Amino acid sequence: TQTTRPQRMLAAVQKNATRGDPRSVVKAIDQFCRQKEWAMNVGDEKGCILDSVVTEVNPATVLELGTYCGYSTVRIASLLPPDAKLITLEFNPHNAAIARQVIAWAGLGDKIQLVEGASGDWIPKMKEKFGIETFDLVFLDHWKDRYLPDTKLMEECGLLRKGSILLADNVISPGTPDYLEYIRNSPRYKSQYFRSHLEYTKAEDGLEKSVFLG
Ligand SMILES: Nc1ncc2ncn(CCCCCNC(=O)c3cc(-c4ccc(F)cc4)cc(O)c3O)c2n1
Numbered sequence: 001t002q003t004t005r006p007q008r009m010l011a012a013v014q015k016n017a018t019r020g021d022p023r024s025v026v027k028a029i030d031q032f033c034r035q036k037e038w039a040m041n042v043g044d045e046k047g048c049i050l051d052s053v054v055t056e057v058n059p060a061t062v063l064e065l066g067t068y069c070g071y072s073t074v075r076i077a078s079l080l081p082p083d084a085k086l087i088t089l090e091f092n093p094h095n096a097a098i099a100r101q102v103i104a105w106a107g108l109g110d111k112i113q114l115v116e117g118a119s120g121d122w123i124p125k126m127k128e129k130f131g132i133e134t135f136d137l138v139f140l141d142h143w144k145d146r147y148l149p150d151t152k153l154m155e156e157c158g159l160l161r162k163g164s165i166l167l168a169d170n171v172i173s174p175g176t177p178d179y180l181e182y183i184r185n186s187p188r189y190k191s192q193y194f195r196s197h198l199e200y201t202k203a204e205d206g207l208e209k210s211v212f213l214g
């Protein structure tokens, strides 16, 4: 029977990456997506910007919205300090199953908690279910029309503190116009656009980094 793209991506990781070596997992996925099949990972170019933000913030608590196959999950977790925790939300059970295996291959299972479900359902439960006070860094990479409502939800649930960083993928392609409008005009955020390209292509895309001012 026909395999899925996430299954073929996992096979490429298991074939070409070294167990327990997160950067080799990232490299194997990027090679697969450049040489074999495009896939919606943040990719190597925007991934370098992601790396620099993670390194600068050095977060103890990270929330990722939209795991897909775990590429950015592994990329972020590979840079976290020893006791840091990354919670990643994925509602597609097939993608979640693939991501768990990618995360396991990278040897990062003890830093990452993958939760299956929709952001709108889980954000209000973060404190009670995971003992989270606030997130130091949030990576938004899920439904593009959920970036704004989920940001407002995180504010309402008290999950952001003065200095929390939001990093949003795809603000140009596919685009998140209502989120950009809000975050760039709100007195509660200081935003910065990092211009780049849509993963594995020449099309424009970029990351929007926003600091919550409290
Ligand atoms: N609420 C909730 N909670 C939890 C969840 N878990 C998953 N989801 C649903 C997420 C579905 C995938 C989201 N990602 C994208 O759609 C995406 C698309 C492109 C792209 C595609 C075609 C083009 F021609 C150009 C660009 C590029 C990207 O980098 C993207 O990230 C959830 N939703």
Ligand SMILES: [Mg+2]
Binding pocket: 040, 041, 042, 141, 169, 170
């Ligand atoms: Mg994306």
